[in-house]
Amino acid sequence: DSGVTQTPKHLITATGQRVTLRCSPRSGDLSVYWYQQSLDQGLQFLIQYYNGEERAKGNILERFSAQQFPDLHSELNLSSLELGDSALYFCASSVASSYNEQFFGPGTRLTVL
Amino acid sequence: AQSVTQPDIHITVSEGASLELRCNYSYGATPYLFWYVQSPGQGLQLLLKYFSGDTLVQGIKGFEAEFKRSQSSFNLRKPSVHWSDAAEYFCAVGARETSGSRLTFGEGTQLTVNP
Numbered sequence: 001d002s003g004v005t006q007t008p009k010h011l012i013t014a015t016g017q018r019v020t021l022r023c024s025p026r027s028g029d030l031s032v033y034w035y036q037q038s039l040d041q042g043l044q045f046l047i048q049y050y051n052g053e054e055r056a057k058g059n060i061l062e063r064f065s066a067q068q069f070p071d072l073h074s075e076l077n078l079s080s081l082e083l084g085d086s087a088l089y090f091c092a093s094s095v096a097s098s099y100n101e102q103f104f105g106p107g108t109r110l111t112v113l
Numbered sequence: 114a115q116s117v118t119q120p121d122i123h124i125t126v127s128e129g130a131s132l133e134l135r136c137n138y139s140y141g142a143t144p145y146l147f148w149y150v151q152s153p154g155q156g157l158q159l160l161l162k163y164f165s166g167d168t169l170v171q172g173i174k175g176f177e178a179e180f181k182r183s184q185s186s187f188n189l190r191k192p193s194v195h196w197s198d199a200a201e202y203f204c205a206v207g208a209r210e211t212s213g214s215r216l217t218f219g220e221g222t223q224l225t226v227n228p
Binding site for chain 2: 004031033035042043045048050055056058090092094098099100101102103104105106107
């Protein structure tokens, strides 16, 4: 158990819908990262927040957005869902903003039908 | 931009045999490197990391990895594999950015362990 929690574990929804994935970092960690794991793209970095501020951005679609709240939990919002958005979404956390290891949560499996 | 190559998509070894998983990276500066393991239906567990210093690093579960700058490699090794080591292994490189960081992962190596 890494100490990073993600909810829900599984999510099944339809195309065009909007969903919110939630992540709570390890106690004491200020950085939260989101990654997407799919069969065709592998593990891809989406976005990083540090203490509420966006710090790094990957190839995150415009339909996706994220935020980190004052209590340091983070949410990833996915809208206008497409079949291709079906994937495992991981959250990771770390103590600092850079130059440190990241600890991963168990992931949320999103299925878009 | 950084990248990671794991040349072996799938490796099969017998229980008790030695193991080496290959990882090559591309990064303009001194990298920091990681190996993660993912069991079916699980998240990624950190096995070991390299930031600087001794190029041979020890990790959990009896794994070690060696950083070779001249070969841009960070291969993972284990002297004697256990059936419970069957999983997918990911090598990752960390980018040192101005104010944040990201991990770039290889495509993974699936390890099968035969009894």
